[in-house]
Structure formats: C-alpha cells, structure tokens
Amino acid sequence: VRWEPVREYEDIAYEHDGEGIAKITICRPEVRNAFRPETLVEISDALVHAREDPSVGVIVLTGQGEDAFCSGGDQRVRGDTGYLSDSGAKASVGRFHVTDLQVQIRRLPKPVVAMVAGYAIGGGQVLHLICDLTIAADNARFGQTGPKVGSFDGGFGAGLLAQLVGFKKAKEIWFLCRQYDAEQALGMGLVNTVVPVAELEAETVAWCREMLELSPFALRLLKASFHAAEDGLSGIQQLAHDTNLLFYATDEAREGREAYREKRSPDFAQFPRRP
Template sequence: MSTSTDRVQVRDREESRWITLDNPSARNAYDEHMAAAVAEALDSCNDVRSVVITGAPGAFCAGGMLAGMSTPTTRGMRHLYRASLRMFDAVRSCPRPVIAAVNGAAAGGGNELVVACDLAVAAASATFGQTGPRVGSAPVTGATNVMGVQIGEKRAKELAMLCRRYDAAAAERIGLVNRVVPDDRLDDEVMAWCRELANLSPRYLEITKVSSNIWWNAARDSFANGVGMLVQAIGSDDMREGANAFLAKRPPKFALDDGEFADDGDFGP
C-alpha cells in the first residue's frame, strides 16, 4: 500500500505500515485534515502486522497548527481539537501495535502522539516536551492524565506545566520512549522491532493491546471534558497572546486573571 493524502504519506515496508506526517515547513504540525488522514490510515491496518508513525525529515511532530490560534474561530478550533482526539483514539483502537519512530522534535500534540503510541523508538537528536501553557493552550488529550501513568504524576506535571524540553536520553530514562539509537540507525532499529512483532500472534497481540488500554479508557472522559474546556476558552486573551508570541518568536506576556471562572457544568466537545 502506498498513498499520499493531505500531507500524510502511507506506505508498506515488509509487513508494517509506515505513516509519515509530511508538513516539513511547519515541522510536521498537523491540521484537522492531516489528523483525519492519519486516523483513517490507522483504521485500515488489519492487513499488516505493525504500524509505524514518523515525521518527514526535520521533525517528528510539532503538534496542532498554531497559525489559526492567533485569529481563532470556534468552528475551526473545535474541529482541530476533535480531529486531534480522534487521531489519538485511532492509535489506541488500531488492532496492531503502533510504534512512534521519533526522528526529531516531538512537541505539544506531537509529544502526546508519542504518549498514545504503544511503543516508541527515538533518534538521539530527538527532543520531547509539551507547549500548552506557553502558547495559550493545555495538553488535555494524554499529557495531563495518561502520561502520568507512564512516567509518574510529578514528572508528567513537570512536562505539562513547565513546558521544558528534554533530550532523547532523558526521555528514555523517565520511560517516555523504549529505546534511543543514533540518528542513522533509527529506521533499521524500528524495522527490527517490526520484524520481531511479525513473528508473534496478531490475535494475542491485539488482546494484549486492548487489555493495556485500561488507563487510556479510564481517562477518556477527561479527554472529552478537557476538549470541551478548550472550546470554551477559544479566543481568550491568553490563546491569542500565546499564538502571536510563538509566531513572532518572542516570549509571551500573559496577564494575571483574577476573575472568577464561570463553571456552567457544560464542557462537552
């Protein structure tokens, strides 16, 4: 299988399907159409034994596109949030093991994509981190919940709140990735993992994967509520300032909000 749709490349290598985010001018950040294309590719992987998600040369994935956040519309941002969540859910519901081949920066939603994948192999030059509070958003679809199960709550909050960057060695040390290899060995290492998976029972690998989704499934309501809260914050001063500062490559200047938060109990996406 080999297809190209909405800046997403899909091709088969032996018995694995490789899905490549192909938007290098934006460091492989995704919009709603790219996220939907990845989800659709993941939904039709019964004919292979494993799946690999990677980025075009230059980055793994910089998360969701920020350009629209400087002049946001409720419709546009709602669609992006929903498409992002659908993509992560598709990783978890794919019947085959999904490996993140992290070939560069995994930031924001890109780091959450690593969290969603079953396994992760990183190039030595890869970096990891969340961006939400720095750019006027929040990482509610993995980093504030499931990542805590993977690497520990305090460490996950450090990533989610402080928006620091971590090199591949640190990511391996805290358990965010399984293995780090030299950059020129990444594809070969991932293919070795794919061949190892190809020798195992696909039926029982699927059972193992479905069973391991217990924490993801338990957090699913939190994802939906988080997306709903992000929708309520569309167009906020913090969203505009964070996006404009990022695009202008300057530090953001967020004002202290001393107003009360109006909780009307309706945070559904």
C-alpha cells in the first residue's frame, strides 16, 4: 500500500491509501505511543477529516513501529487534575481528552479498525476496545495498569471490556493488572484475528477492502444499531437521524417540505398509512 500524507500533525501521521482507507498513526514510539492531550486532539481532528471525506470508507488506528499500539496516558504530563497540555494558559488545567475521543470513535458512522502490534496497555487498551474491529499482530500484548499507577477507566474500559470478555475476566484484567498475549486475547474475544507481525498491515488492509466492497449505509446503520441500546438516547438519536436521512428522500417527507415552502397545507392523504 502506498500511503499518502493528508495533513501534517506533530504527534500523529494521517494518511490515505487513495482507495478508501484512512490511516491514523500515533507517532510517539519513545514512550510506547503514549498519548498526551495534544495527541488526542490531533487524532480527533483527523477523524473529523476522515468522517467528512466521502472518499474514505474505513479508518485504521495504529501506533508507529512494532513495539506498541499505545501505552495509554503519558504519565509525564499527568497532573493532579488530569492530563496537562504543554503550554499556555491550558497548561495548568487538567483534562481527560480521551473521553471525547472514545465517544467520537463510537459514534463515527464509518468502521474504525485498530491495527495492534506490541503493547496495547492502559488507555491504549481501551482505545482498541472502542474501535469496531481489532487486527492483532502475534507480538501484541494487552493489559491494564490503572490500579498500579493510580488510575482507572470505569466507562468503556470496564463496561465494554466486560461485554467482550465477560465480567469475571474483565475484573481479572483490571484487578490483577496482568498482561495477555495475542492468542489469549483472541481466545477471550478481545480481538478479531491474530497474524504474524510482518503481515499485520496487509491483513488489516484486506479486511478494510472487504468492508469497502459492502454497502456503506448498511455498515453505518449496523454500527449505530450495535451501540443504540448501550448508548441510550444518544444511541437511539444516531439511529433515528440515520432513518431521517432516508425519510427525507421520500415523497411523503418532500410533501411536508414543499408545502411549507409554498405556504400551503400539506397533502399527506396521498400517502398510504402503512400497516
């Protein structure tokens, strides 16, 4: 695959293959691709671009190199009120930017695939959980460190993990902070497949291309459907407005719009009341 850079960032690379795949790479290998607030803001910006670009059908999220997908929050910029940006007035105000990113990935109406080589640890493990699919290299290692380093992710990090691997296993992962290799992760339903690290990108691209052959709107509706119950009214809203996208194209909805514009009463009697 020939990846073409789309936008320049400091902490990430954002590239397209020109055939429907966007790739976002965390480029902080010196800290095992840990994220600082700026990293998350950049990923979020690239995701907006990929969402808005009609030529993009699938998004891959990964980490630079073979040692790590992501090792979670950068502990060097962790303050007493959250994670700190490195300059300006914002420097003293801690945040959890990752919350917004997690929700953004979950609500994004295109499939997001985590391509994991090496460590997916702490907040990095949660990032891959949030992605729709995970393709793991045989050197991938998964785990949580929260209770070791004085942190936790109780939302998606606990709840979504429990949905995937069951409550006992999820509690084991969090309560013992062990690491699990790729085959163990596959066995517990944490990842979709495991391939030799040298084949990771080719396999991920093959999965993406399979999805690119399929109906984008059906994939969009399916993603929203998978999340609707869990996400409550926000999830239902996504599905409802996806329905609205289709409803607007019907003669019945058009009649409402045209009647308003023409300042007349709408004639909905011409449309069947469906059983």
